[in-house]
Amino acid sequence: MSSTTHQLGIRVSGLVHLYPIPEGDVVALRGVDLEIAAGEVVALLGPSGMGKSTLLRLIAGLFNPSAGRIFLGEKDISQYKSRELARLRGREVSLVLQGATNNLIGYGTVLENLVFAADTKASRARAQELLETLGLAPIAHRVVRTLSGGQQQMCALAVGMVHDPSVLLVDEPTSQLDHVSRDLVVELLMRINAEYHTTVVIVTHDPHIASAMPRTITIRDGRVGAEGRFGEEFAVVGQDGTLQLPPHLRHVLPPDSLVKVTQIERGLELRLVEEGDHE
Numbered sequence: 001m002s003s004t005t006h007q008l009g010i011r012v013s014g015l016v017h018l019y020p021i022p023e024g025d026v027v028a029l030r031g032v033d034l035e036i037a038a039g040e041v042v043a044l045l046g047p048s049g050m051g052k053s054t055l056l057r058l059i060a061g062l063f064n065p066s067a068g069r070i071f072l073g074e075k076d077i078s079q080y081k082s083r084e085l086a087r088l089r090g091r092e093v094s095l096v097l098q099g100a101t102n103n104l105i106g107y108g109t110v111l112e113n114l115v116f117a118a119d120t121k122a123s124r125a126r127a128q129e130l131l132e133t134l135g136l137a138p139i140a141h142r143v144v145r146t147l148s149g150g151q152q153q154m155c156a157l158a159v160g161m162v163h164d165p166s167v168l169l170v171d172e173p174t175s176q177l178d179h180v181s182r183d184l185v186v187e188l189l190m191r192i193n194a195e196y197h198t199t200v201v202i203v204t205h206d207p208h209i210a211s212a213m214p215r216t217i218t219i220r221d222g223r224v225g226a227e228g229r230f231g232e233e234f235a236v237v238g239q240d241g242t243l244q245l246p247p248h249l250r251h252v253l254p255p256d257s258l259v260k261v262t263q264i265e266r267g268l269e270l271r272l273v274e275e276g277d278h279e
């Protein structure tokens, strides 16, 4: 077994991203702050369109953010030029796109896909090792398009590991998989983390993946809305002191509510100010 020796954590601070479109800018991220330790496994959760994929792509170095900083280890990649980002993507960070086949050559075998993705002697040697370590040796000579969805996804994850990345980013790895394949994919992600100590960040809608993760980060309205530890959810106070209410409690304090905030022994008490309270 060879292991990643250059583990990297991720630190994101005040991250904002806008997509300019003719009708005006779409604000995808509006101030994300988060820290993921080297070697951690984290799932990014949240409703559709809330900015998860944008965050994953920015960490992957596909493009620069509109504002804010992204640190991989000590390096601030937020203003990297496109050539520096390309070097980063080829080595330290690996992004597995949604839809396994978007990462694979369908007419090639599993081994051919791994070897094709490998462009150095070290990564070619690693291709063979990955097949063994990740339990893909029995399907090494199968043509990718003849594999099940779960096997294709496992192959895509192995391809993502060919360059021995410090950070593996995975977009929706279990969408359209049955529960048996889904469990195998989750198991493989955990095995990758355990064997290679790779930092793993997974974007998912799948509550089963979320419940299998030691840590979840929920992105809501372009910010970190909540964090989960072993299935239990917590609201997160942002750098600017803002706190998003959990969705199931939002009706208690609807937008524009006046709230009295009082410090109590272990936290704060929030009390809705009703009309007539001051009379």
Ligand SMILES: Nc1ncnc2c1ncn2[C@@H]1O[C@H](COP(=O)(O)OP(=O)(O)OP(=O)(O)O)[C@@H](O)[C@H]1O
Binding pocket: 019, 020, 021, 026, 027, 028, 046, 047, 048, 049, 050, 051, 052, 053, 054, 055
């Ligand atoms: N290339 C783009 N051009 C314009 N707007 C975009 C682009 N990509 C994403 N958006 C918009 O940015 C916002 C965040 O999108 P993003 O894909 O990051 O969310 P998401 O949480 O990953 O959603 P999903 O779970 O559906 O993939 C959405 O309003 C989306 O429509």
